[in-house]
Amino acid sequence: MxxxxxxxxxxxxxxxxxxxxxxxxxxxxxxxxxxxxxxxxxxxxxxxxxxxxxxxxxxxxxxxxxxxxxxxxxxxxxxxxxxxxxxxxxxxxxxxxxxxxxxxxxxxxxxxxxxxxxxxxxxxxxxxxxxxxxxxxxxxxxxxxxxxxxxxxxxxxxxxxxxxxxxxxxxxxxxxxxxxxxxxxxxxxxxxxxxxxxxxxxxxxxxxSNPSLGAAEAEVLRRVNLALGDRYPLRRPYQEVVQRHLVDSVLRQREDGLKFGVxxxxxxxxxxxxxxxxxxxxxxxxxxxxxxxxxxxxxxxxxRSPDELDDGQVLATAIETIVAMLEQAEALSTRADRRYEEILARVRTRVDGGVRRRLRRAGRR
The missing domain is CATH 3.40.50.300 (P-loop containing nucleotide triphosphate hydrolases)
Incomplete structure (x- = not known):
C-alpha cells in the first residue's frame, strides 16, 4: 500500500x-x-x-x-x-x-x-x-x-x-x-x-528550450486551424501532423519572432x-x-498583439514557413531513402549469405 x-x-x-x-x-x-x-x-x-x-x-x-x-x-x-x-x-x-x-x-x-x-x-x-x-x-x-x-x-x-x-x-x-x-x-x-x-x-x-511562438507565427497557425475544417481533429491526428510538422519543426524554430503579450x-x-x-x-x-x-x-x-499584424507581415511569414517545410520534407525524404538503402543492404547480405551456405551444404552432400 x-x-x-x-x-x-x-x-x-x-x-x-x-x-x-x-x-x-x-x-x-x-x-x-x-x-x-x-x-x-x-x-x-x-x-x-x-x-x-x-x-x-x-x-x-x-x-x-x-x-x-x-x-x-x-x-x-x-x-x-x-x-x-x-x-x-x-x-x-x-x-x-x-x-x-x-x-x-x-x-x-x-x-x-x-x-x-x-x-x-x-x-x-x-x-x-x-x-x-x-x-x-x-x-x-x-x-x-x-x-x-x-x-x-x-x-x-x-x-x-x-x-x-x-x-x-x-x-x-x-x-x-x-x-x-x-x-x-x-x-x-x-x-x-x-x-x-x-x-x-x-x-x-x-x-x-521551449520557445513560444512569435506574433506572426501564432497568427499563421491560427489561420491554418481555421482552414483545416474537419481535417486532422484533436488529439492524435492534429498532434502527429500539424503539431509535429508545422509547429515543432518549423514555427517554433524561427528566430527573432515578434513577441506578443497583453x-x-x-x-x-x-x-x-x-x-x-x-x-x-x-x-x-x-x-x-x-x-x-x-x-x-x-x-x-x-x-504588439497578433491582431495588429497586417496581411503583408502574415503572408511573408507564411511563405517563409512553406520554404522551411519544403526543406523539412526534403530532409525527411533523404533520411527515408538512406534508411531504405541500409535495410536493403542488410537483406541482400543475409540472402547472399544464405545462398552461399545452401551451396556449401549441397556440395558436401
Whole structure:
C-alpha cells in the first residue's frame, strides 16, 4: 500500500514540463529511494483523459485512471503522479481520483504563475490545440467573464478549491513560479522539497528550450486551424501532423519572432486581477512554497498583439514557413531513402549469405 501520493495537477504553463523532465530522467534513482513514478508520462496523460472523459481521448488508449491508481496503491513507498491536465477535472472527477488512491496519504500540488505571463501563454496554448480565435477576442472574453475555462483550467485558485478541499490543509501545496531571471533550478527545488526528494538525488540539466511562438507565427497557425475544417481533429491526428510538422519543426524554430503579450492599456486590469488572486490564495489554508508576491506582474512591457499584424507581415511569414517545410520534407525524404538503402543492404547480405551456405551444404552432400 502506498504511503503518500503526490498529485501534481497543474496549472499548465507553470514550468511543469521542466519538472516532469527531471522526474522521468531520474526515475530509477527515485525508485531506489522509494519514490515511484507509475507507468510512463504517456500513460499518466492517457489516465488523465480517462478520468476527465474528454471528447478528444483516443479510443485505443489502454491506460485508464483505475489502472494507474491500482499501480500507485501497490507501491509500498511514496508515489508521484504529474500531469497538468488533471487540474481541469470537475469536482466529481477530482473526488473520484483522490478516493481511488486511499488509504494512502494524498497530497495535492498546484503551481501558480503571474497573470501577465499566463494570459498570452494560455491563448497560444489554445491556438496550438486547434483553436481559431483572435488574441483580442480571448482577452475580451476573460475580461467580460465569458471564458470561465481560463480560471478553471489555467489558474491555481479554483484548482485548489476543487482538489484541495478533498484533503486536509497540511496536504495542500501551492508552488509559485519564480520571476524571470531566477536560477533555473529554483522551481525544481520547491517541488522537491514538498515531495521529500533529497537535493543530491536527481541530476539536473538546464531546461531545454521551449520557445513560444512569435506574433506572426501564432497568427499563421491560427489561420491554418481555421482552414483545416474537419481535417486532422484533436488529439492524435492534429498532434502527429500539424503539431509535429508545422509547429515543432518549423514555427517554433524561427528566430527573432515578434513577441506578443497583453498591451499596457490592460495593465491596470491585470494588476487588479493579480491582487484579487493573491488575496484569495492568502485566505485559503494551504502551504505556500515560494512567495505569493511572485504572482504580481513584473516587467510589464508593451508588446504588439497578433491582431495588429497586417496581411503583408502574415503572408511573408507564411511563405517563409512553406520554404522551411519544403526543406523539412526534403530532409525527411533523404533520411527515408538512406534508411531504405541500409535495410536493403542488410537483406541482400543475409540472402547472399544464405545462398552461399545452401551451396556449401549441397556440395558436401
Amino acid at each position: 502506498a504511503r503518500r501520493v503526490f498529485l501534481h495537477i497543474g496549472a499548465p504553463k507553470t514550468g511543469s514540463t521542466f519538472v516532469q523532465h527531471v522526474l522521468w530522467r531520474n526515475r530509477r534513482a527515485l525508485k531506489r529511494a522509494g519514490i515511484l513514478l507509475p507507468a510512463s508520462a504517456r500513460a499518466q496523460d492517457a489516465a488523465m483523459t480517462d478520468l476527465r472523459q474528454v471528447p478528444w481521448r483516443d479510443a485505443d488508449l489502454r491506460w485508464t485512471w483505475d489502472r494507474l491508481a491500482a499501480k500507485a496503491r501497490d507501491w509500498p513507498g511514496d508515489v508521484i503522479i504529474s500531469n497538468e491536465g488533471l487540474g481541469g477535472a470537475s469536482s466529481a472527477q477530482a473526488a473520484r481520483a483522490v478516493e481511488s488512491l486511499r488509504p494512502a496519504e494524498v497530497h495535492v500540488v498546484v503551481a501558480g504563475r503571474d497573470l501577465w505571463r499566463t494570459l498570452p501563454s494560455t491563448w497560444q496554448q489554445s491556438i496550438r490545440a486547434r483553436s481559431g480565435w483572435r488574441f483580442g477576442a480571448f482577452l475580451g472574453a476573460v475580461e467580460r467573464g465569458e471564458f470561465e475555462t481560463f480560471w478553471e483550467n489555467y489558474t491555481a485558485n479554483r484548482m485548489l478549491r476543487r482538489w484541495g478541499d478533498l484533503v486536509p490543509a497540511e496536504r495542500r501545496h501551492l508552488v509559485t513560479v519564480p520571476p524571470p531571471g531566477a536560477p533555473y533550478d529554483t522551481l525544481w527545488h520547491r517541488f522537491a522539497g514538498i515531495m521529500g526528494i533529497p537535493d543530491d538525488l536527481c541530476e539536473l540539466e538546464a531546461p531545454t 498591451g499596457l492599456d490592460r495593465a491596470g486590469w491585470v494588476v487588479d486581477l493579480a491582487e484579487q488572486q493573491i488575496k484569495e490564495l492568502r485566505d485559503y489554508p494551504c502551504r505556500v512554497v515560494g512567495d505569493l508576491a511572485e504572482l504580481r506582474p513584473t516587467s510589464m512591457k508593451n508588446s
